Amino acid sequence: MSANSSAEEWVEKDRQYVWHGLVPYKASQNPMVISKGDGPWLTDEAGNRYLDAMSGLWCVNLGYSEKRLADAAYAQMTEMPYYPLSQTHKPAIRLAEKLNSWLKGPHEREPAPAQEGQRARKHEHEHEHEHEHEHEQAFKHPSDYRIFYSNSGSEANEVALKIARQYHQQNGEPSRYKVIARYRGYHGSTSGALAATGQFMRKVKYEPLAPGFLHVPPPDCYHCPFGQKEGQCGMECAEYYEQIINWEIPETVAAVILEPVISGGGILTPPEGYLKRVREICDKYGVLLIVDEVINGFGRSGQNFGHHNFGVQPDIVTMAKGLTSGYLPLSATAVRADLFDVFRDDSEYGHFRHVTTFGGNPVACAVGLETLTIMEERNLVARSAELGKRLQERLAVLKDHPNVGNIRHFGFLAGIELVTDKESRIPAPAEMLGQVIGECKRNGLIISKNGESVRGFNNVLTLCPPLVVTDDELEFIADTVVKAVQNIG
Numbered sequence: 001m002s003a004n005s006s007a008e009e010w011v012e013k014d015r016q017y018v019w020h021g022l023v024p025y026k027a028s029q030n031p032m033v034i035s036k037g038d039g040p041w042l043t044d045e046a047g048n049r050y051l052d053a054m055s056g057l058w059c060v061n062l063g064y065s066e067k068r069l070a071d072a073a074y075a076q077m078t079e080m081p082y083y084p085l086s087q088t089h090k091p092a093i094r095l096a097e098k099l100n101s102w103l104k105g106p107h108e109r110e111p112a113p114a115q116e117g118q119r120a121r122k123h124e125h126e127h128e129h130e131h132e133h134e135h136e137q138a139f140k141h142p143s144d145y146r147i148f149y150s151n152s153g154s155e156a157n158e159v160a161l162k163i164a165r166q167y168h169q170q171n172g173e174p175s176r177y178k179v180i181a182r183y184r185g186y187h188g189s190t191s192g193a194l195a196a197t198g199q200f201m202r203k204v205k206y207e208p209l210a211p212g213f214l215h216v217p218p219p220d221c222y223h224c225p226f227g228q229k230e231g232q233c234g235m236e237c238a239e240y241y242e243q244i245i246n247w248e249i250p251e252t253v254a255a256v257i258l259e260p261v262i263s264g265g266g267i268l269t270p271p272e273g274y275l276k277r278v279r280e281i282c283d284k285y286g287v288l289l290i291v292d293e294v295i296n297g298f299g300r301s302g303q304n305f306g307h308h309n310f311g312v313q314p315d316i317v318t319m320a321k322g323l324t325s326g327y328l329p330l331s332a333t334a335v336r337a338d339l340f341d342v343f344r345d346d347s348e349y350g351h352f353r354h355v356t357t358f359g360g361n362p363v364a365c366a367v368g369l370e371t372l373t374i375m376e377e378r379n380l381v382a383r384s385a386e387l388g389k390r391l392q393e394r395l396a397v398l399k400d401h402p403n404v405g406n407i408r409h410f411g412f413l414a415g416i417e418l419v420t421d422k423e424s425r426i427p428a429p430a431e432m433l434g435q436v437i438g439e440c441k442r443n444g445l446i447i448s449k450n451g452e453s454v455r456g457f458n459n460v461l462t463l464c465p466p467l468v469v470t471d472d473e474l475e476f477i478a479d480t481v482v483k484a485v486q487n488i489g
């Protein structure tokens with residue numbers, strides 16, 4: 001192969017050597033050979049240009065040509081390309097500090113007075129290390145987080161699950177090991193994260209998976225699993241957590257894991273007060289709340305993190321994707337400082353015995369830091385909220401279309417649920433979704449479908465554009481989608 005090889009020749013070689021996950025075999029045999037990125041635009045080897053309204057896999061928030069990220073990577077790679085975090089390095093420290101400032105909720109960005117950790121520590125040796133660590137003032141602020149780095153969202157969740165179990169073990173409650181996740185939620189492809197995932201189609205060939213994972217019905221107001229009408233319910237989807245915790249016996253439950261808004265499962269925006277109620281139930285029963293911000297985080301929701309829209313503070317926050325705008329693999333698990341405290345234990349198994357060779361790679365951390373710096377300089381979190389609002393206004397013209405069942409938004413993330421008819425709400429056939437996506441693509445726009453509803457059916461058109469699109473590009477996205485949906489037939 002050479003620089004002069006044709007698109008066809010590249011595809012031919014790809015068919016010979018490359019295995020593509022996610023897409024079914026036949027579709028995987030005709031990939032676009034993506035060869036150039038420019039802002040939110042992609043160009044393929046055949047010369048076609050597309051605006052990528054999915055940001056790759058929901059991650060390229062700064063678009064495909066942010067030279068400052070390349071410069072940050074080059075500078076760090078030439079200065080110090082690698083060392084594991086058994087020791088430390090400046091990019092990891094700087095980024096951890098920056099993440100702490102991003103993690104502060106809208107109500108707590110001002111400095112707060114010193115206060116005790118929120119959760120009473122049951123560990124019998126709780127004062128053992130008090131003097132040793134006095135200088136660290138671990139409880140400076142309830143939202144100080146310790147940052148553990150990994151390489152992917154899946155790994156960040158594996159780390160969160162392990163930390164939650166070990167926390168309870170060392171906090172005097174070793175019987176707590178169960179994790180409650182949700183149907184239609186996605187948390188990753190590795191064993192534990194896949195066990196937490198509530199999407200049957202991704203799991204069926206790999207079962208049995210890790211035991212100890214339970215699933216509750218999602219907050220899907222359009223197809224309420226409890227048969228209720230939107231706005232007139234008793235928020236049974238949140239109350240159900242209390243029931244399941246009691247059925248399982250609270251002393252066996254370690255954690256709840258959820259995304260603020262389920263993304264890949266169909267942009268499921270919860271009813272008002274849902275996350276607060278889940279937080280209350282977790283607190284009542286001593287269950288940790290792990291919030292998966294892998295897609296929701298870094299401005300996508302119109303706030304720094306998705307949970308900032310709902311006035312709750314998680315115990316553990318996982319993040320990846322937008323952290324480096326997808327330019328390099330990096331993820332993080334942020335753990336509240338008062339949980340970290342039980343890991344200040346120098347007995348043989350007292351610390352967190354987890355390592356990945358590449359987690360917290362200095363080049364990736366430098367790119368993460370530069371990503372967040374650029375977002376701050378360009379005010380991209382507020383811009384995301386603004387773009388999301390405008391997209392919502394533009395897509396609203398579709399609400400009376402006979403095949404548009406429901407349109408959902410969360411910041412600059414949108415889902416259009418297609419149905420066979422408004423009355424039955426039966427998911428539209430795959431061909432209808434394919435027709436819309438195909439027409440968008442022919443007109444130069446990449447969108448996707450998600451949902452994982454009944455039998456893994458994907459009937460929700462999904463948009464997750466880069467946060468750097470211009471006003472004109474936003475109009476192009478909205479026009480193209482609206483026309484393609486209006487042409488269903």
Ligand code: PMP
Pocket residue numbers: 057151152153154155157186187188189259263264292293294295320321
């Ligand atoms: N959590 C959520 C909510 C995700 O959407 C994803 C990936 N789409 C993951 C975790 C896993 O991330 P990764 O693919 O980087 O392992």
